[in-house]
Amino acid sequence: MSEQTAPASAEELVPSRHSPAQRVQHLLHRNPALSPLIVLVVAVLVFGVVSENFLRPQSLSLLVQQMAVVGALAVGQTVIVLTAGIDLSIGMAMVLSSLVMVKLNFDHGVPGPLALLIGIAAGILTGVVNGVLVTRINLPPFIVTLGTFSIFTAVALLYAAGQTTALPDDSFLLWTGETIRIGSVGITWGVLLMLVLYAGVGFALRNTAWGRHLYATGDDRDAAELAGIRTKRVLLSAYVVAGVTVGVAAWILCGRVGGADPNAGLNYNLMSITAVVIGGTSLFGGRGLVIGSLLGALIVQVFNSGLALAGVDPNYQVLATGILVILAVAVDQWIRRVKA
Amino acid sequence: MTDPLLELRSVNKSFGPVQVLHDVDFRVYPGQVTALVGDNGAGKSTLVKTIAGIYRADSGDFAFDGKPVTIHSPKEAADLGIEVVYQDLALCDNLDIVQNMFLGREATSGGVVLDELTMEERARTTLASLSVRTVKSVRQSVASLSGGQRQTVAIAKAVLWNSRVVLLDEPTAALGVAQTRQVLDLVRRLADAGLGVVLISHNMVDVLEVSDRITALYLGRVAADLPAKESNLSQIVELITAGRSGDIGIPAATAAESA
Ligand SMILES: Nc1ncnc2c1ncn2[C@@H]1O[C@H](COP(=O)(O)OP(=O)(O)O)[C@@H](O)[C@H]1O
Ligand SMILES: [Mg+2]
Numbered sequence: 001m002s003e004q005t006a007p008a009s010a011e012e013l014v015p016s017r018h019s020p021a022q023r024v025q026h027l028l029h030r031n032p033a034l035s036p037l038i039v040l041v042v043a044v045l046v047f048g049v050v051s052e053n054f055l056r057p058q059s060l061s062l063l064v065q066q067m068a069v070v071g072a073l074a075v076g077q078t079v080i081v082l083t084a085g086i087d088l089s090i091g092m093a094m095v096l097s098s099l100v101m102v103k104l105n106f107d108h109g110v111p112g113p114l115a116l117l118i119g120i121a122a123g124i125l126t127g128v129v130n131g132v133l134v135t136r137i138n139l140p141p142f143i144v145t146l147g148t149f150s151i152f153t154a155v156a157l158l159y160a161a162g163q164t165t166a167l168p169d170d171s172f173l174l175w176t177g178e179t180i181r182i183g184s185v186g187i188t189w190g191v192l193l194m195l196v197l198y199a200g201v202g203f204a205l206r207n208t209a210w211g212r213h214l215y216a217t218g219d220d221r222d223a224a225e226l227a228g229i230r231t232k233r234v235l236l237s238a239y240v241v242a243g244v245t246v247g248v249a250a251w252i253l254c255g256r257v258g259g260a261d262p263n264a265g266l267n268y269n270l271m272s273i274t275a276v277v278i279g280g281t282s283l284f285g286g287r288g289l290v291i292g293s294l295l296g297a298l299i300v301q302v303f304n305s306g307l308a309l310a311g312v313d314p315n316y317q318v319l320a321t322g323i324l325v326i327l328a329v330a331v332d333q334w335i336r337r338v339k340a
Numbered sequence: 341m342t343d344p345l346l347e348l349r350s351v352n353k354s355f356g357p358v359q360v361l362h363d364v365d366f367r368v369y370p371g372q373v374t375a376l377v378g379d380n381g382a383g384k385s386t387l388v389k390t391i392a393g394i395y396r397a398d399s400g401d402f403a404f405d406g407k408p409v410t411i412h413s414p415k416e417a418a419d420l421g422i423e424v425v426y427q428d429l430a431l432c433d434n435l436d437i438v439q440n441m442f443l444g445r446e447a448t449s450g451g452v453v454l455d456e457l458t459m460e461e462r463a464r465t466t467l468a469s470l471s472v473r474t475v476k477s478v479r480q481s482v483a484s485l486s487g488g489q490r491q492t493v494a495i496a497k498a499v500l501w502n503s504r505v506v507l508l509d510e511p512t513a514a515l516g517v518a519q520t521r522q523v524l525d526l527v528r529r530l531a532d533a534g535l536g537v538v539l540i541s542h543n544m545v546d547v548l549e550v551s552d553r554i555t556a557l558y559l560g561r562v563a564a565d566l567p568a569k570e571s572n573l574s575q576i577v578e579l580i581t582a583g584r585s586g587d588i589g590i591p592a593a594t595a596a597e598s599a
Contacts, residue, residue, distance in 0.1 A: 222430070
C-alpha cells in the first residue's frame with residue numbers, strides 16, 4: 001500500500017510547529033501540578049533571601065503544621081472539583097465532625113477511638129447529604145453546598161451551644177497535635193496523617209478504575225455515560241470520599257485547637273478552594289492532581305508566613321492570596337484553550 | 341447468501357406521542373458494510389441507539405446469530421458483541437488514547453489496581469491490526485488529535501472487545517476529504533475482517549463505494565433494503581427524499597400516514 005505517500009497520512013509527516021508559548025501551554029496541560037511547583041519553589045527562595053529566619057527548620061515545621069488542616073480538607077475539595085463540582089460546606093462539615101468527636105468524648109465519656117470513629121462517620125454523613133442532593137435531586141453543587149453550609153453552621157452552633165470545648169492534654173483526640181522529632185525538625189502526627197491522605201487519594205485517583213471514571217465524569221459526563229460509566233454513582237462517591245477527608249481533617253483540627261470550637265470553620269471553606277485552585281486543578285472539572293492542592297496549600301502558607309516574618313502588614317497576606325487565585329484561574333483558562 | 345448476524349423484525353419505537361420507528365426490519369451481515377441512509381430526522385440515530393440498548397424498542401423482535409435475543413441495556417449489547425461509535429464522539433478530552441479505549445472497562449490486576457501495561461499493549465495491537473499509523477503515541481491526549489484521528493480512536497475502541505457488529509453513526513460528518521478517506525478505508529477493513537458493519541452517512545458517493553447493502557429509512561420506515569451494486573446515486577436520493585423510487589419503496593399512502 002502507498003499509505004506513506006497518500007494524502008491521508010500527510011499530516012503525520014509534517015512536524016508540528018509550535019511557538020514557545022504553545023509549548024509551555026502543552027507542558028502545563030500535561031502537568032497540572034507544574035505551575036504551582038514553580039511558584040512554590042520561587043516563593044520559598046525569595047522569602048528565604050528576604051528574611052533569614054524563614055528557612056530555619058523550626059519556621060518551616062511550624063509552617064507545615066499551620067497548613068495541615070487546610071491541606072487535609074483540600075484533598076476532599078480536589079476530588080469534588082475534579083467532578084466539576086464545588087463544596088462550600090466542607091469547612092463547617094469538618095467543625096461539625098470535630099464537635100461530635102470532642103463532645104462525645106468529653107461530655108459523654110465515650111472512649112477516644114470510638115468517639116473518633118463516630119465523628120468520622122458524621123463527616124461521611126455530611127458528604128452523603130451533599131452527594132444525594134446533587135445526584136438524586138440534580139441540584140447544582142454550588143447551591144446545594146451553599147445551603148448545607150448554613151445548615152451545618154447552625155447545627156454546629158446549636159449542638160455546641162456556642163461553647164468551645166477544651167480537652168485535657170493527654171486526650172487521644174489531641175494525638176494529631178503531638179510532635180515527633182526527626183533530627184532538629186519537629187513534625188506533628190497531624191501533618192503525617194495529612195500526607196497519608198494525599199498518598200491514599202492520589203493513588204486511588206491515578207491507579208484505580210474509580211479514579212479514571214471520576215476524571216472522565218468531570219470532563220464530559222455524557223461521554224462517560226456512553227462509555228458505560230454510572231456517573232451518578234461516581235459523583236456520589238466523590239462526596240463520600242470528601243466526607244472521609246472531612247472526618248480526618250476534623251481530627252487534625254482537634255490537635256491544632258486543643259479541642260473543638262464551633263466558630264473555627266468559617267474560613268476553611270474558602271481556604272480549601274483557594275488551595276485547590278492555586279494547585280492547578282481546573283474548576284471546569286476533569287483536570288488536576290491532589291498533589292497540586294498540597295502545593296497550593298503550601299503556597300498560601302508560605303506567603304502568609306513569609307510576609308509575616310518580613311514584618312509586612314497582615315492585610316497584604318490576604319491581598320497576595322487573592323492575586324494568586326486570580327492568576328491561577330487565568331492560567332487555567334489559557335491552558336484549557338490548548339490545541340493540537 | 342450468508343445468514344444475517346443481527347436481524348431486527350417489525351421494530352417500533354416512540355418518544356411519547358411521536359412514533360419515530362415504524363415496523364422497521366433491519367439486517368446486518370458478517371463481512372459486509374450495511375449503509376443506513378435517510379434524511380435528517382428519519383430515525384437513523386434512534387435505530388442505532390435502540391440496537392445499542394440505550395433506548396428500548398416498544399415492540400419488535402431481535403435475533404443475533406439466528407437466536408432470539410433481548411437488548412435492554414448497553415451492557416447487554418456489549419455482551420453480544422455489539423459496539424457503537426456515536427455521532428457525538430464519546431471521547432474524553434482529558435484522557436489519553438489508551439484511557440479512552442478502555443474507559444468503563446479498564447483492565448486491572450487483582451481487581452483493583454489498573455493494569456496500564458496490558459491496556460497499553462492491547463491498545464497498540466488493536467490499532468496496529470486496523471493498520472492505523474497516524475497516531476504517534478497511544479499515550480497522547482485525545483485533545484491533541486485531529487478529527488480523523490479521534491474517529492479512528494473511537495472505532496478502535498469499538499473493535500477492542502472482539503466485537504462482531506460495529507455501528508458507526510455519521511463517522512465522517514465532521515471530516516475533511518483526506519480524513520474521510522482514512523475512516524472509510526478503516527470501515528472497509530473492519531468488514532473485510534468479518535465484522536458486521538453499519539455505516540450511517542449522508543455522502544451517497546461514499547456509501548455507494550464502501551457499502552455492500554443499503555437500507556434506506558424514510559420517516560421512520562424502511563423504504564428499501566438492496567445490494568449497493570444494484571443501486572445508483574439518483575435512486576438512493578429519491579428513496580431518501582421521497583421514500584420511493586420507481587417500483588420500489590413505500591406506497592405513497594403509507595408514507596403520507598407517517599408524515
Ligand atoms: N430522545 C428523544 N426524545 C424525543 N424525540 C426524539 C429523541 N431522539 C430523537 N427524537 C426524534 O426522533 C426523530 C428521529 O431522530 P434521529 O433518530 O436522531 O434521526 P436521524 O439520526 O436519522 O437524523 C426526530 O424527529 C427526533 O426529533
Ligand atoms: Mg442522527
